[in-house]
Amino acid sequence: ARPGQVVDLTNCDKEPIHIPGGIQPHGVLLVLQEPALTIRQVSENAEALLGVPASSLLGTALESLLTEPQASSLRTCLLSERLEDNNPLKLTTRVGGREHFFNGIAHRHQGRLILELEPTFEQEALPFFGFYHQARSSMSRLRNAKDLSALCLEAVREVRRLTGFDRVIAYRFDEEWNGAVLAEDRLETSDSYLGLWFPASDIPRQARELYTLNWLRIIPAIHYEPARILSLPEDAGQGPLDMSFCVLRSVSPIHLEYLRNMGASASMSISLLKEGRLWGLISCTHVSGDKYVPYEVRKACEFVGEFMSSLLVTKEGNEHYDQRIRAQSIQVRLLERMTRHPDFAVGLTHPPPELLELTGATGAAVYFNGRTTIIGQAPGDEQLQGLIDWLAAKPDPQELFCTACLSNHYPEAAAFKDVAAGLIAASMSRGRHNYVLWFRPEVVQTVAWGGNPNKPVDLEGAQPRLHPRKSFALWKETVRGKSLPWKDYEVEAARELRRSVIDIVLQRSEELLKLNM
Ligand code: BLA
Numbered sequence: 189a190r191p192g193q194v195v196d197l198t199n200c201d202k203e204p205i206h207i208p209g210g211i212q213p214h215g216v217l218l219v220l221q222e223p224a225l226t227i228r229q230v231s232e233n234a235e236a237l238l239g240v241p242a243s244s245l246l247g248t249a250l251e252s253l254l255t256e257p258q259a260s261s262l263r264t265c266l267l268s269e270r271l272e273d274n275n276p277l278k279l280t281t282r283v284g285g286r287e288h289f290f291n292g293i294a295h296r297h298q299g300r301l302i303l304e305l306e307p308t309f310e311q312e313a314l315p316f317f318g319f320y321h322q323a324r325s326s327m328s329r330l331r332n333a334k335d336l337s338a339l340c341l342e343a344v345r346e347v348r349r350l351t352g353f354d355r356v357i358a359y360r361f362d363e364e365w366n367g368a369v370l371a372e373d374r375l376e377t378s379d380s381y382l383g384l385w386f387p388a389s390d391i392p393r394q395a396r397e398l399y400t401l402n403w404l405r406i407i408p409a410i411h412y413e414p415a416r417i418l419s420l421p422e423d424a425g426q427g428p429l430d431m432s433f434c435v436l437r438s439v440s441p442i443h444l445e446y447l448r449n450m451g452a453s454a455s456m457s458i459s460l461l462k463e464g465r466l467w468g469l470i471s472c473t474h475v476s477g478d479k480y481v482p483y484e485v486r487k488a489c490e491f492v493g494e495f496m497s498s499l500l501v502t503k504e505g506n507e508h509y510d511q512r513i514r515a516q517s518i519q520v521r522l523l524e525r526m527t528r529h530p531d532f533a534v535g536l537t538h539p540p541p542e543l544l545e546l547t548g549a550t551g552a553a554v555y556f557n558g559r560t561t562i563i564g565q566a567p568g569d570e571q572l573q574g575l576i577d578w579l580a581a582k583p584d585p586q587e588l589f590c591t592a593c594l595s596n597h598y599p600e601a602a603a604f605k606d607v608a609a610g611l612i613a614a615s616m617s618r619g620r621h622n623y624v625l626w627f628r629p630e631v632v633q634t635v636a637w638g639g640n641p642n643k644p645v646d647l648e649g650a651q652p653r654l655h656p657r658k659s660f661a662l663w664k665e666t667v668r669g670k671s672l673p674w675k676d677y678e679v680e681a682a683r684e685l686r687r688s689v690i691d692i693v694l695q696r697s698e699e700l701l702k703l704n705m
Contacts, residue, residue, distance in 0.1 A: 201392035203440055207428040210414030211436035212407065214480065215306040217417065218250065219429065222267060222301055225250040228423055231436075233415035237307060239283035242418050250303070253281045266294055266301060276483045279305065291483045295433050302429075304436050306483060319484070322350070323491060330495055336507040340371035343470060343496045348373040350488050351481050353456065353472035357381055360460075360468040363673065364388055365396070367468065378475070390446070391469075398432060399459045400466045403490040406456040407439050409478040410447050414438040447473070454479035456486075458493035462500040470496075508677055515681040518546050523688050532689070533561040536624070540564065546685065547678040549626035551607055556622050566627055567604040574600060579613055580621040587686060589613040590679050592628075593670045602669060605630045610671025612679065614686040617693060624689075626682065628671035 211217050216237045219229035227245050234242040238253065251259035258279060265274040277292035290305040326346045333339035340358035348356040355374040359367045365388035369381045391399075399405070417429055431437040447455055454474040460467045470493055481489070522542060526535035533554040536543055540563040543552050551564035555576055566572065578598050579589065592610045594601035601608065610628035615621075 200389055200442070201394055203392070203394065203442070205394055205440050206398060206430055206432040206437075208414070208431065208438040208440075209428055210416045210438040211304075211431075211434070212409075212412055212438055213415040214408050214412075215304050215436045216415075217434065217436050218245075218303045218305070219417075219419075220250055220266070220301045220303055223263075225263065225266065225301075229417050229419045229429060231415040232418055237305070238281055238288065239286060246418060246420050253283065255280060255282055262292075266303070271296065271301075276306075278308075293435055293483065297433050298430055300429070302434060304434060306435075308482065319488060323488065326492060327495055330492070330499060333499075333503065335510065336500075336503045337370060339496060339499060339503045341373075343492055344371050344373040346492050347458065347470055347472060347489050350485055350492070351456070351472060351479075353454075353479060354378065354474045354476055355381070356470060356472045358460075358468060359386075359471050361388075361466065365391070365393075367391070370468075375475075395440070395443075396466050399457070399469070400461065400464075401432060402459065403493055404456065404458050404486055405437075406435070406454075406481060406486065407444075407447070408454050408480040410439075410444050410453055410455070451475055453477055456481060456489075458489055459497075460493055460500065461497045462504070467497070467500055508675075512677050512680075515546055515677065515684075518542050519681065519684060519688070522546070522685065523692070526689070526692055532556055532692075533559065537561050537563050543624075544626070546681045547612055547626045547674065549612070549628055551627040553623075553625045553627075555625065556616070564627075565607040565629065566625075567608050571600075571604050572625075575608075575611075575625070576621065576623060579615075579623065585615065587615055588679070588683055589615075590674055590682075592673045595669045605669050609669055610674065612674060612682045614682050616686060616689050624682075624685070628674075631667045631670055631672050 211231050211233075213231070213233045213236070216234050217229075217231045218227055220226065221228050226247060226249055228247075230242045230245050232242045234240060234245055238245075240253070245253075250262075254262065262277060262279070265271060265277055268274065271294050275291075275293050275295075277294060279290045279292045281288045281290065289308050291308045293304045293306065295302055329342045329346070330339060333342050344356040344358050347353070355372065355378060357369045357374075358371040360370050361367050367386045367388075367390070369384050369386075372380060372382045374380070419426065447453075450473065452473040452475055454477070456472040456479070458470040458472075460469060470489075522536060525538070526532050529535040533556045536554050537552075543554075544550065544564050549564070551562070551566040553563075553566050553572055554561045555572075560569075560572060562572075567575065575598065578600075579585075582589070590612045591597060594609060594611045595605060601611075607629050608627035609630040612626040614624045616623060
């Protein structure tokens with residue numbers, strides 16, 4: 189946010205993070221005018237890194253900073269159509285007899301040629317063969333991962349190996365853009381984030397849009413003073429520089445505060461895309477000081493993200509495939525027991541976990557001929573009876589009634605949302621009211637929150653500013669009374685079980701009829 193602009197819960201996703209007006213000061217940003225490569229804009233930290241004050245660079249030609257042979261090859265590179273293919277440009281500046289080495293990262297956006305210079309040391313780059321072998325073995329590990337979890341784990345290990353971040357996690361968005369940590373590689377002395385969920389507002393819409401366009405972003409040192417971008421006076425009316433594709437783009441102050449609250453000192457994240465849509469992130473955080481990752485290593489990390497992205501369709505497809513197979517084998521065992529056992533309810537509920545596993549429920553009730561058998565967590569007897577009466581009296585009885593927010597349909601359910609905010613109710617016979625009910629608790633109860641909620645809220649500044657931790661409170665309100673959604677294959681498994689039970693019931697009653705004849 190710019191000075192005077194207050195970001196709050198209602199406009200969090202409107203913060204224009206692509207035009208922050210400044211950069212992170214570990215590099216210098218230049219906007220060049222073609223063909224002479226005149227410096228039209230430059231970040232105010234130029235003096236610290238180049239040895240020339242920003243104000244005296246404005247209006248001059250970039251070449252004056254460089255040694256002559258470089259200047260002409262630079263011009264060839266920069267003026268080419270696909271200038272990004274030449275990144276990083278290895279540049280040496282000479283000012284007052286002192287040489288400085290840089291990686292130059294160039295791109296064109298909205299008709300502007302932007303060159304970002306990151307200081308470098310010769311020995312920093314991965315040797316070519318090292319990179320090649322690493323990439324090859326990393327590709328085969330990712331490709332051979334047997335399923336989605338294995339793929340995520342290989343990827344976070346690979347990124348941690350490449351960079352040395354204290355923690356690397358793989359993070360997947362759900363339908364509402366909340367995220368869950370699927371895999372982690374971390375310092376052994378730190379707490380695990382595995383399985384934790386984070387609310388959608390932690391990574392707002394406009395940030396997700398930028399991350400769909402860029403593979404990687406880095407914050408090497410969160411405690412920085414942004415370096416403003418200075419322009420020639422005659423360009424003053426041009427409006428702020430769009431930094432959507434800049435590697436030095438200054439970061440949202442809200443996010444920096446978020447990282448401070450997490451105890452992080454540096455951060456990097458890599459996008460994971462599935463069929464062009466942001467699927468998740470590989471998110472890296474460092475707690476033990478600044479963490480600068482050289483350009484070549486970042487490219488190797490991007491490569492891991494890009495390659496993992498290309499594998500998501502098959503590996504995630506397999507995930508559901510495995511779950512379906514598992515549901516089918518449970519189904520077979522349940523049916524076999526039901527046909528053997530004169531009392532269905534017993535067949536269905538022994539051993540108890542199988543009926544729950546079938547749909548991923550935490551509790552179930554089998555209501556058969558006026559008798560109820562309960563497994564796992566379920567509403568109390570009276571609450572259950574009330575629910576069954578309500579189901580039986582529904583004006584539009586369905587074979588399968590399925591909801592992730594029962595209290596929307598049946599307000600009395602608010603009283604037992606801790607065990608049954610979500611419900612699948614399968615009606616097992618016409619006329620008589622026999623049901624199998626599956627329950628899931630309110631999502632706030634099941635989902636573990638990863639932002640250290642017990643930590644006292646930091647002092648807020650003089651301006652009423654949004655504290656990132658407040659987003660969790662907001663999120664809790666939006667999910668109040670709701671369970672995690674039932675997945676298609678879980679609903680399908682309930683439907684399948686219903687069909688089989690009805691078949692068995694019919695078969696038995698026919699047999700009974702024959703006996704009685
Ligand atoms: C950005 N938030 C991000 C990013 C991550 C997270 C990974 C990408 C930038 C980066 O790589 O650091 C969130 N980081 C996490 C999570 C974990 C983690 C969930 O390590 C879990 C382990 N953030 C808030 C609120 C707002 C907010 C309330 O909590 C808005 C009001 C904003 N987050 C926010 C913004 C960005 C962001 C604006 C974009 C930062 C930028 O690119 O400029």
